[in-house]
Amino acid sequence: MPNMVHNHQIDDNANAVVIRVSNVTQQYLSGSFTAVDNISLELRKNEIVTFIGPSGCGKTTVLRMIAGLEYPTQGELFAYEQPIVGPGPDRGMIFQAYTSFPWLTTRQNIEYGMKIMGVTRNDRQTRTQEFLELVHLENFAESYPASLSGGMKQRVAIARTLAQNPQVLLMDEPFGALDAQVRWEMQEMMIDIIGREKTTVITVTHDIQEAIFLADRIIFFTRNPGRIKADIPVAFKGGKRIPRKEDMLALPGYVDLEMQLFAMMREEIQ
Amino acid sequence: MPNSEEKIDKQNALTNLTGTLRQRKSSFFELRGNVSRRATLVLGILGGLAFFGIWELGHFLTADASKRFLPSPQKVVSTFWYLLTEKGYIYDIVKSCYRIYGSFFLVCVVAVPLGILMGCFAKFRALINPTISASRYLPAASFIPLLLVWFGPTDTQKMALLFLGVIFFLIALILDNTKAVQIELVEAALTMGAGRRRVVLGVVVPAVAPAIIDSMRNMIAVGWTYLVIAEIVAATDGIGAVMMRAGRFLKVDIIMAGILTIGILGVLTDLAFRLLAHYAFPWNRERRS
Numbered sequence: 001m002p003n004m005v006h007n008h009q010i011d012d013n014a015n016a017v018v019i020r021v022s023n024v025t026q027q028y029l030s031g032s033f034t035a036v037d038n039i040s041l042e043l044r045k046n047e048i049v050t051f052i053g054p055s056g057c058g059k060t061t062v063l064r065m066i067a068g069l070e071y072p073t074q075g076e077l078f079a080y081e082q083p084i085v086g087p088g089p090d091r092g093m094i095f096q097a098y099t100s101f102p103w104l105t106t107r108q109n110i111e112y113g114m115k116i117m118g119v120t121r122n123d124r125q126t127r128t129q130e131f132l133e134l135v136h137l138e139n140f141a142e143s144y145p146a147s148l149s150g151g152m153k154q155r156v157a158i159a160r161t162l163a164q165n166p167q168v169l170l171m172d173e174p175f176g177a178l179d180a181q182v183r184w185e186m187q188e189m190m191i192d193i194i195g196r197e198k199t200t201v202i203t204v205t206h207d208i209q210e211a212i213f214l215a216d217r218i219i220f221f222t223r224n225p226g227r228i229k230a231d232i233p234v235a236f237k238g239g240k241r242i243p244r245k246e247d248m249l250a251l252p253g254y255v256d257l258e259m260q261l262f263a264m265m266r267e268e269i270q
Numbered sequence: 271m272p273n274s275e276e277k278i279d280k281q282n283a284l285t286n287l288t289g290t291l292r293q294r295k296s297s298f299f300e301l302r303g304n305v306s307r308r309a310t311l312v313l314g315i316l317g318g319l320a321f322f323g324i325w326e327l328g329h330f331l332t333a334d335a336s337k338r339f340l341p342s343p344q345k346v347v348s349t350f351w352y353l354l355t356e357k358g359y360i361y362d363i364v365k366s367c368y369r370i371y372g373s374f375f376l377v378c379v380v381a382v383p384l385g386i387l388m389g390c391f392a393k394f395r396a397l398i399n400p401t402i403s404a405s406r407y408l409p410a411a412s413f414i415p416l417l418l419v420w421f422g423p424t425d426t427q428k429m430a431l432l433f434l435g436v437i438f439f440l441i442a443l444i445l446d447n448t449k450a451v452q453i454e455l456v457e458a459a460l461t462m463g464a465g466r467r468r469v470v471l472g473v474v475v476p477a478v479a480p481a482i483i484d485s486m487r488n489m490i491a492v493g494w495t496y497l498v499i500a501e502i503v504a505a506t507d508g509i510g511a512v513m514m515r516a517g518r519f520l521k522v523d524i525i526m527a528g529i530l531t532i533g534i535l536g537v538l539t540d541l542a543f544r545l546l547a548h549y550a551f552p553w554n555r556e557r558r559s
Contacts (some may be wrong), residue, residue, distance in 0.1 A: 050458075058323050067461055068460075068461075069457055069460065069461070087457075087460040087461045087463070088461070088463050089461070089463035092461060092462070093457070093458065093463065095454045095457070095458060097452065097454040099454045099455055099457075099458035101455065101473065101476070101477075102477070102553055102554070103476045103477070103551070103553045103554075104553075113462040113463070116459075116463050117463060118470065136469075137288055144552070144553040145553070146553060148556075159460070160461070160462075161461075164462060164463075170461075205276075205483070208466040215349075223537050
């Protein structure tokens with residue numbers, strides 16, 4: 001894709017830090033509620049990181065600050081060592097709510113982000129077709145979101161965001177509103193797509209199994225105030241991403257990690 | 271155990287039976303029940319016929335000497351036709367339509383951008399909204415003397431009254447419509463790199479458009495109710511003026527024909543807005559949530 005030039009020069013080094021969160025605090029209600037308390041973390045290139053934790057632990061707040069949709073009360077956030085000053089297409093975001101534009105067809109929705117970036121018509125059309133196939137929506141290209149199911153709407157949003165070729169993909173409980181079987185399909189589809197697109201990913205979830213399936217690394221948040229409780233590499237997958245969920249469940253080490261996370265969640269409940 | 275199986279079979283037959291029965295004989299007062307297209311038409315016509323029946327009955331029961339104060343439906347319809355063919359009533363209708371649609375067009379020109387901007391920008395809202403909210407409580411009719419002094423007994427005066435009667439409500443409605451646009455649509459556009467201008471014109475405007483057409487449809491109905499007030503004072507033409515003149519000579523049939531005219535025009539206007547919404551927003555036709 002010759003026309004999709006990014007403003008940011010990325011260090012080609014595989015270990016380059018893509019996102020850096022540095023001593024960030026976020027307070028609401030003029031200081032009386034601390035959502036995020038002095039958090040620091042680093043995200044390396046091509047990593048898939050999952051933020052997990054109980055409701056109100058600040059995981060979504062951190063994600064939104066990385067997206068540039070919120071500014072911290074204290075501390076700083078960097079993308080590719082540049083301060084984050086606002087939202088941009090280099091950090092694509094998928095929301096839990098369906099955000100495909102209802103007045104645009106699937107095809108027009110996927111094209112929309114590229115249009116904003118000024119991608120030429122020809123490149124846009126080719127790439128839209130590619131992504132329609134990637135998310136299996138070829139047969140719904142001319143449908144409006146109103147006639148799509150929840151899972152399909154979410155696939156439109158994913159295709160629209162990835163078609164912009166973001167450096168980082170931010171997902172805020174992207175499958176939270178879907179039923180169990182669709183959720184499973186979507187998780188496997190994400191592993192497939194992320195593998196092809198080589199994107200760095202942060203996904204927020206409170207589903208432990210989803211966290212383990214998607215992540216290379218799990219960051220566990222605690223609440224009141226929102227802090228990082230643990231930073232856990234998903235070592236049992238041996239640095240690989242497993243395309244089928246049941247294959248992952250069969251691996252030795254899976255249950256141990258699941259129980260560890262359940263135990264941490266239990267502490268949060270009590 | 272064959273016995274129990276038989277029992278289950280019987281039970282199934284029974285539930286099937288009651289199921290079909292229930293389907294066939296749904297109660298008239300079924301909560302949130304469905305109505306077929308045909309039933310809608312039939313029920314609508316029945317309701318209309320009942321209305322005219324009661325009217326006719328009222329006319330029939332009125333003493334002969336007073337019958338002119340409650341003319342029959344046929345009399346009103348024939349008076350309507352007489353006005354159209356012999357009295358140049360069409361001119362009054364066109365005049366009233368001009369006042370309504372002209373003033374409402376101006377209302378929209380002001381209210382749509384103002385409402386959308388207020389919905390998008392909190393500081394702009396804080397600047398304008400208190401004044402506009404308060405203005406809704408000013409009775410439009412009380413402006414008549416002022417408008418007469420300013421504009422005299424002109425079309426401008428009548429249109430200004432219609433304008434004032436509707437605009438503050440329409441702005442408030444459009445503000446609410448705009449604020450109700452899903453915030454995630456705006457945030458999604460921002461994360462895709464859309465600028466402020468694109469977010470407002472490319473996301474908020476298309477997202478809010480169907481709701482705005484709906485608000486317009488509701489507010490022009492209010493405009494029709496103000497028409498008679500506007501045309502009662504210092505008017506020589508228009509539907510309201512014709513009715514006012516008829517009142518002076520106790521010609522109840524003409525007054526009622528006027529009411530009928532306004533009713534018909536109101537329904538037609540409503541229909542026009544519905545059709546506009548249907549064809550302008552094909553994506554909004556069937557919601558599947």
